[in-house]
Amino acid sequence: MYAFEYFAPKNLQEATKAFNSFNDSKWLAGGMTLIPSMKLRMNAPSALIDLSSIEQLKGISIKNNILSIGAMTIHADVANSLDVINSLPALASLASGIGDPQVRNRGTIGGSIANNDPAADYPSAILGLKSKIITSKKEIDAGNFFNGFFSTSLDTDELIVKINFQIPESAIYLKFANPVSRYAIVGIFLSKYHDEVRVAVTGAASCVFRVNELEEGLFHDFCSSVVDKTDYGITNLNDDIHANSEYRRYLIKVMIKKAISILQKK
Ligand SMILES: Cc1cc2nc3c(=O)[nH]c(=O)nc-3n(C[C@H](O)[C@H](O)[C@H](O)COP(=O)(O)OP(=O)(O)OC[C@H]3O[C@@H](n4cnc5c(N)ncnc54)[C@H](O)[C@@H]3O)c2cc1C
Structure with a gap:
C-alpha cells in the first residue's frame, strides 16, 4: 500500500475542507471495498477522509x-x-x-x-x-x-x-x-x-x-x-x-x- 494522509473530521464542513485540500482524496466509510483495493494498488489516494466520527451521518x-x-x-x-x-x-x-x-x-x-x-x-x-x-x-x-x-x-x-x-x-x-x-x-x-x-x-x-x-x-x-x-x-x-x-x-x-x-x- 502507498503512503497517504489520514483525516477524521467531526462535521461535514471540516470533511469537505480536508477533502479539497488534496488532489485525489477519497472518502473512507468502513473500508470494506476501499482498503482492499488500496492494498492491491488499484486505488492510491493521497488522502483518506474518514467519515466515522461525523455523527450527522x-x-x-x-x-x-x-x-x-x-x-x-x-x-x-x-x-x-x-x-x-x-x-x-x-x-x-x-x-x-x-x-x-x-x-x-x-x-x-x-x-x-x-x-x-x-x-x-x-x-x-x-x-x-x-x-x-x-x-x-x-x-x-x-x-x-x-x-x-x-x-x-x-x-x-x-x-x-x-x-x-x-x-x-x-x-x-x-x-x-x-x-x-x-x-x-x-x-x-x-x-x-x-x-x-x-x-x-x-x-x-x-x-x-x-x-x-x-x-x-x-x-x-x-x-x-x-x-x-x-x-x-x-x-x-x-x-x-x-x-x-x-x-x-x-x-x-x-x-x-x-x-x-x-x-x-x-
Ligand atoms: C467479503 C465481502 C463480502 C461482501 N458481500 C456483500 C454482499 O453480499 N452484498 C453486498 O451488497 N455487498 C457486499 N459486500 C460489500 C460491503 O457490503 C460494503 O458495502 C462495500 O464493500 C462498501 O464498503 P464500505 O461501506 O466499508 O465503504 P468503503 O469501502 O469505505 O468505500 C467504498 C467507496 O464508497 C465511497 N464512499 C464511502 N462512503 C461514502 C459516502 N458517504 N459518500 C460518498 N462516497 C462514499 C468511498 O470513497 C469508496 O470509493 C461485501 C464485501 C466484502 C469485503
Whole structure:
C-alpha cells in the first residue's frame, strides 16, 4: 500500500475542507471495498477522509412515512433496527443477508451505494423503492443516481449524507446469492405503493436496473401470470463463471414470480 494522509473530521464542513485540500482524496466509510483495493494498488489516494466520527451521518429515523438512514449506518444496524424491521422488513432482511458478520459490522449503506457494485444488494432497494439520496450538495432522485458499471452521478467531492425511503404498502427482497461472497447472482426487489409497483434487479447486468414494462402490468394486475405475458426484453445480462446470461434471465423470471406469490399471501 502507498503512503497517504489520514483525516477524521467531526462535521461535514471540516470533511469537505480536508477533502479539497488534496488532489485525489477519497472518502473512507468502513473500508470494506476501499482498503482492499488500496492494498492491491488499484486505488492510491493521497488522502483518506474518514467519515466515522461525523455523527450527522449515522442513525435511523422515521417521519411522515419516510424512513431515513444515515450514510455511515452499518448493515448490522439496519438489519437489527426495530424501526426498519417494523416499517420496511424487506430492507432489514436485505441488510441481514449482506456478506458475513464482519462485513455487516463494518460496511455501510453509503459506501455500498457510492461504490455501486453491480452485484451489491442495496442498489436494488434504492431503485425498487421510492427513494432519494441526500448529499452534501443536493437531493438526487433514485432514478438519476446509478450511472452504470461502478459509476454514480456523485461529483468527486460530493458526500452521501443519508437516504430517504418512502415506506411502501409492502415489499420483498429475494437474493440468489453467490455461496462464497454472498453477493447477488440475481437479486429482486419488488415493492407495492398505492400508485405504483416497482421491480428492480441487481447482480444480473453491469448495473442495477428497473423492469419498467413489467411494473405497469403488475400495477394493473398483481399476479405472476403477468410475468409470462410481458415481453420485457431484458438484454445484455452478465455471462460469467458464476452463471451464464440465459440462467440469469431464467432466475429473474422465476424470482419475480416467487416474490409476487409471497406478497400475495401477506
Ligand atoms: C467479503 C465481502 C463480502 C461482501 N458481500 C456483500 C454482499 O453480499 N452484498 C453486498 O451488497 N455487498 C457486499 N459486500 C460489500 C460491503 O457490503 C460494503 O458495502 C462495500 O464493500 C462498501 O464498503 P464500505 O461501506 O466499508 O465503504 P468503503 O469501502 O469505505 O468505500 C467504498 C467507496 O464508497 C465511497 N464512499 C464511502 N462512503 C461514502 C459516502 N458517504 N459518500 C460518498 N462516497 C462514499 C468511498 O470513497 C469508496 O470509493 C461485501 C464485501 C466484502 C469485503
